[in-house]
Amino acid sequence: MDRIWYYAVDGERQGPVTFGDLRSLALSGHLKPLDMVWQPDFGPDWHNAAQVRGLFEPDSFAPPLPDEGVVGGAPLTGVTGSRPSSTAAVSQAFARTVTILFRPFDPTRWFSIGFCAWLAYVGTQLSFNPGEKTIFKGAESGDSLQVLFNAFLDRLSTFAWGFSEFFVVAFTVLFALLFCKLRSRGDFMLLHRWYRPDESIRQCWSASRAAGRELFVWRVYLFLIVTLLLSLEGVLVYGYVIKPYMAAGKVWDDMLIKYAAGCITAVFFTLAVSALVSHLTKAFVVPVMYWHGVSASRAWLTVFALCNQYPFAVIGYLFCGLACALTAGLSVLAIGLLTCCLGFIPFMLPYFGAVAMLPYFLFFRGYTVYFLNQWRPDLVPATA
Numbered sequence: 001m002d003r004i005w006y007y008a009v010d011g012e013r014q015g016p017v018t019f020g021d022l023r024s025l026a027l028s029g030h031l032k033p034l035d036m037v038w039q040p041d042f043g044p045d046w047h048n049a050a051q052v053r054g055l056f057e058p059d060s061f062a063p064p065l066p067d068e069g070v071v072g073g074a075p076l077t078g079v080t081g082s083r084p085s086s087t088a089a090v091s092q093a094f095a096r097t098v099t100i101l102f103r104p105f106d107p108t109r110w111f112s113i114g115f116c117a118w119l120a121y122v123g124t125q126l127s128f129n130p131g132e133k134t135i136f137k138g139a140e141s142g143d144s145l146q147v148l149f150n151a152f153l154d155r156l157s158t159f160a161w162g163f164s165e166f167f168v169v170a171f172t173v174l175f176a177l178l179f180c181k182l183r184s185r186g187d188f189m190l191l192h193r194w195y196r197p198d199e200s201i202r203q204c205w206s207a208s209r210a211a212g213r214e215l216f217v218w219r220v221y222l223f224l225i226v227t228l229l230l231s232l233e234g235v236l237v238y239g240y241v242i243k244p245y246m247a248a249g250k251v252w253d254d255m256l257i258k259y260a261a262g263c264i265t266a267v268f269f270t271l272a273v274s275a276l277v278s279h280l281t282k283a284f285v286v287p288v289m290y291w292h293g294v295s296a297s298r299a300w301l302t303v304f305a306l307c308n309q310y311p312f313a314v315i316g317y318l319f320c321g322l323a324c325a326l327t328a329g330l331s332v333l334a335i336g337l338l339t340c341c342l343g344f345i346p347f348m349l350p351y352f353g354a355v356a357m358l359p360y361f362l363f364f365r366g367y368t369v370y371f372l373n374q375w376r377p378d379l380v381p382a383t384a
Contacts, residue, residue, distance in 0.1 A: 007049070008036040011203075019055075026055045033291065033381075034195055036207060045210045051293025074378040076292065076302045081376035084313050086320035089374060092382070093366035097359055100197045110358060112201055113193045117361040118354035119186025123179030180219055185212030187286045194365050195383060211289055218296035219281070226274045233270065237263045283368040287380045306375055317371055321364065328360045 005022045006015035009031065017025075025031035026049060033050030049055055101110060188208035192199060240259040245252070280303055281296065288299035307314050336344040346356040354361065372380040 004039045006038045007031060008046070022052075023055055034192070036203075042210075046206055047210060047293065048207060048290070050291050051211075053293070074292070074376070076288065076294065076298060076379075077305045079305075079376060079378075080309060081306075081379075082374060083310050084317070084371050084374035086313070086317045086371060089317075089367050089370040090320060090324060092370040093363050096194075096366050096370075096383070097363045100194075100362065101359060109197060111355055113190070113197065113362065114355035114358045115201055115351065116186060116189040116193050116204060117358055118351045119182050120190040121354060121361065122182050122186065123176070124183070177220070180223075181212070181216045184216040184219060185209070187215065187282060188212055188290055190361065190365055191286055191290050191369075194362065194369060195381075211293070215281075215286065215289065215296055219278075222274070222277065222281075226270065229270050230267065233263060233266050236266075283364075284372060287369055287372055291380055302379065306372075310375070313375075321367065324363070324367070332357075 003016040003018050005017050005019055006013055007017070007022060007025070008014065022031065022037065031037075031049055033048060035049045036046040037049050037052060037055075038046045100113075185205070185208045188211050189201075189204040192204045192207060237260075241256060241263060245256055248256075281300075284303045284306070285296055285299040288294065288302050289296060292299070332343075332347060336342075336347075347353045369380060370382055373382040
């Protein structure tokens with residue numbers, strides 16, 4: 001085969017070499033799955049060595065692979081792994097997080113990994129303004145639900161689309177797409193820093209380009225599907241609740257209440273399922289894509305296999321993660337109150353909030369990695 005392959009070890013480019021030479025380096029352990037490789041078909045992007053199919057698959061005469069190298073040829077489905085423990089994953093992730101951030105403590109590394117964490121969660125933080133007025137004019141906190149609903153209908157009936165409203169919506173959608181694209185790339189950058197804490201931001205940015213683009217496209221499809229479902233449910237709400245309610249002179253009856261309860265349940269279920277899919281994508285799909293270079297759809301087959309084999313373990317993972325998140329939230333609240341609310345300021349600032357919350361973000365990144373590793377060590381390594 002032609003000498004068209006290049007590889008980088010410890011930041012130094014080597015090559016050109018043939019694919020056979022590259023494979024020998026991988027099987028001997030000189031080339032690791034997280035090292036970068038390139039050939040002309042990749043275009044401007046360098047890929048992780050683990051993303052190249054067949055690179056880490058041994059021949060019958062090849063020397064044994066190092067433990068972290070077996071992921072290159074690991075099947076995505078059809079393997080029954082061990083039952084994962086969420087509590088063990090919490091303990092392991094906490095220990096690894098402490099090691100990365102505090103042993104030794106390096107402010108440069110902290111701010112650098114914090115930037116990756118900020119990209120991984122950009123656009124997901126919600127802000128609350130206690131002085132903001134409600135859109136329902138004349139509806140005070142003590143008003144009944146029907147008064148609020150009537151105020152909403154009155155406001156909706158007088159709403160007229162104009163250039164300014166269209167511009168605001170279009171601007172919001174564009175920013176949402178931008179944040180989603182950055183967040184998709186940031187997911188792989190933060191995962192890369194979990195395995196290689198001292199890697200530079202530039203190296204992480206370059207290594208995550210192809211995988212981030214694939215994840216972004218998948219998330220856009222998911223958003224369109226959820227939007228379509230919510231639109232259909234909105235049509236049902238109008239046809240079975242709002243229109244009959246207005247025709248009856250804004251008077252509730254038992255049938256309208258049943259229809260309203262059903263529509264609210266459907267909307268809640270749609271939002272809950274979409275939130276769960278988004279979380280599992282970030283938690284489980286990203287590591288599988290990272291190590292095996294597959295699409296998000298193929299990586300989801302692995303998630304389905306895990307949920308099918310150990311559904312109660314996955315439920316335990318979700319509840320244990322929720323408990324950890326609540327503990328972290330109470331800790332932040334305690335810090336803010338003990339500092340007369342001054343401690344809340346860093347958490348409210350862009351980027352600096354991610355830096356301040358870096359132990360939280362890095363811990364949860366490791367929590368999912370260790371959970372998958374307990375299930376199948378050949379699928380996702382715990383450390384590089």
